Amino acid sequence: MAVSVRIPTILRTYTGGASEVSAEGATLAELLDCLEADHPGIRARVLDDTGALRRFVNVYVGNEDVRFLDDLATPTPDGAQVSIIPAVAGG
């Protein structure tokens, strides 16, 4: 079960500069555990002290914001594309 995860510029220090990494997990929460094992420190950047997604980070499975899905319980099926993107303002 491999899922491809797009890493934003500010987190690439944790992935050795890689903009895309592979991880495993049936849900977003499991995927973040897997990412943490491979790239220590990354989970705490994405999740806050209470274990929820930080306020200014948007996580997408495919093209859908996980807050329209099941948040951290959102399924991340084999072959899915996950993107972590800082929130931006101003249209």
Next chain:
Amino acid sequence: MSAPTVEPTTAPAAAPADTAPAPDPRLREGAFGNATALACRECGHQVALGPFYACPECFGPLEVAYDFPAVTREQIEAGPRNIWRYKALLPVPDDIEQSPNTEPGFTRLLEARNLAAELGLDKLWVKDDSTNPTNSFKDRVVACALSAARELDAKVFACPSTGNLANAVAAAGARAGMKTVVFIPSNLEKPKQVNSAVYTDKLVAVDGNYDDVNKLASEIAGEEEGWAFVNVNVRPFYAEGSKTLGYEIAEQLGWRLPDQVVIPVASGSQLTKVRKAFQELVALGLVEDKPVRIFGAQATGCSPVSTAYKAGVDAIRPVKPDTIAKSLAIGNPADGIYVLDICRETGGAVEDISDDEVREGILLLARTEGIFTETAGGTTVGVLKKLVETGQLDTSLETVVINTGMGLKTLDAVADRVGPAATIAPSYSAFVASGIV
């Protein structure tokens, strides 16, 4: 002598200017004027001035921090009749006027006696930003973003946009001789598409809503070298341009703050910056301190901030927009939580109205004040009316409503509602028979 440093509005104690991160040696001296660093609005962490927009610690938005010099009213009044009169308070170099730009700003502040009478307000002004070079307030933010793009030696000037920003980026890029690429949702109003495509041959229509376009732009910004996305990687500089709306309102009122302001909210950036402008003017001693109630306006079909305000919660649940007010159709507004804080803290509110009320708002402003606004302004005027009717706005206080865009760009919104009152033969008897007067 140095005036007090004005810190980002809610950041916990940003470090003083002398501990600011060292600037990139490739930048020329004074490239960003009196700006000293980019500071996280959430945790105060500072990074060097550059094409950065998210805090590496907490993902919070980065904002420009300054060490302002002493600035006098006279110095400002002696400046040009555009936003560069406030250049000392913006992240732009002192020689900014030498570089081609669209020179937006110093738009009219009109006393709106008819609209005030209609709504039962004692004193009302319309800050009319529809007369900017590409007919929306976005020319202000783009002028600052263009300066940053130039100083950072960007090769491509770009944006995701609900339309007005695309117009402003395409025009400013053309004048600056830069390559522009602008991304819009494919269902955008036709006039807004044309208003970009005349200035650039690289208008990209994306099948999706603004939030999809925004996501795409963020991904491109992370991969492509030398691109300045005005509202993504140079966002901190861009956003500062909205402060000039607040400065102008205060200056045009005779160097004082209004009591109440009604401002449209899409991402919420503009509202937070108008507030920041008022606070800076007070900190710099340019106006007297006083309470200013700040109100946000949304269309019900895309009202995540208003919904959170009414529910009394701090978190904003994103929505899928469905409204004619497309320039306000951002379902996941990044600055929404700050809008909530500001409106609550100042005794204002966030309100929303239906699409029919948006159309009525457009006609109301047109028929009382002769100002043809787009759907965003219809939303703002409609919300002003609703705030009066529901008693949320104090009718005895001095109020300013901001019209951020021009009605010709969203003609379709009212085209079916207005037209000839009669079609008659060219004869006097036909005119009399029509009963028009």
